[in-house]
Amino acid sequence: MQLAPGLHRIGNDIVAAHLIVTDQGITLIDTGLPGHLADLQRELDALGRPRSDIRGIVLTHGDSDHMGFAERLRRELGIPVFVGEGDADRTRGAKPPATPRDRVRILPLLGFLAYSLRKGGFRIPPIGEVHPVSDGDELDLPGRPRIIGMPGHSPGSIAVLVPAVRAVFVGDELTTRNVLTGVTGAQPAPFTDDQAGSSASLERLRDLDVDWVVPGHGAPWHGTTAALIDAYRAAEAAR
Ligand SMILES: [Zn+2]
Numbered sequence: 001m002q003l004a005p006g007l008h009r010i011g012n013d014i015v016a017a018h019l020i021v022t023d024q025g026i027t028l029i030d031t032g033l034p035g036h037l038a039d040l041q042r043e044l045d046a047l048g049r050p051r052s053d054i055r056g057i058v059l060t061h062g063d064s065d066h067m068g069f070a071e072r073l074r075r076e077l078g079i080p081v082f083v084g085e086g087d088a089d090r091t092r093g094a095k096p097p098a099t100p101r102d103r104v105r106i107l108p109l110l111g112f113l114a115y116s117l118r119k120g121g122f123r124i125p126p127i128g129e130v131h132p133v134s135d136g137d138e139l140d141l142p143g144r145p146r147i148i149g150m151p152g153h154s155p156g157s158i159a160v161l162v163p164a165v166r167a168v169f170v171g172d173e174l175t176t177r178n179v180l181t182g183v184t185g186a187q188p189a190p191f192t193d194d195q196a197g198s199s200a201s202l203e204r205l206r207d208l209d210v211d212w213v214v215p216g217h218g219a220p221w222h223g224t225t226a227a228l229i230d231a232y233r234a235a236e237a238a239r
Pocket residue numbers: 063065066172216217
């Protein structure tokens with residue numbers, strides 16, 4: 001679906017991935033779960049664009065529910081996969097450390113697990129080759145994505161600023177729908193390695209001039225980053 005001209009979304013509020021669509025080609029921000037490849041193909045068909053228009057993939061971090069079909073497309077199209085340098089090992093198959101235990105509600109948790117199962121989320125192939133990126137990098141991809149280092153959710157978590165579509169993609173540095181509880185609204189994300197670090201990193205977004213803040217899980221936020229961060233702070237204080 002189209003969120004704004006040039007900004008498209010596949011998946012849903014449980015797990016989503018995004019496309020930057022330009023005349024020069026397409027950039028993917030995250031690749032969801034393996035089964036989302038069919039959703040991507042439907043989106044491309046609706047746009048009338050061939051798969052070969054995809055020029056590269058940027059992963060907001062190296063967790064499995066964001067790298068779903070990245071290896072498949074990398075091999076098929078010979079395109080680069082970019083990831084924050086601190087998460088490169090994860091994308092190549094290293095097991096991330098256990099995260100502090102999160103609060104859970106049973107129905108949303110079962111919904112997440114069922115959706116993941118249906119989309120092949122328990123068999124994520126490692127990525128054969130990744131290009132590590134770091135804070136301040138600007139990538140030679142459609143939309144000229146800029147990298148903002150956001151350590152916290154994972155060591156190599158990044159935000160991806162795409163001025164061409166006035167959006168910043170924040171991965172799991174925050175969520176607007178907690179997959180484990182079903183609670184909606186801006187809030188800390190589950191499965192976070194370093195919550196204090198994640199919370200501090202968010203301030204790096206406060207002054208960005210964007211219309212959209214797009215998390216990996218939950219509805220995209222249409223509004224300023226400052227308003228989003230303030231909503232997050234309120235949820236954080238209520239925990
Ligand atoms: Zn995630």
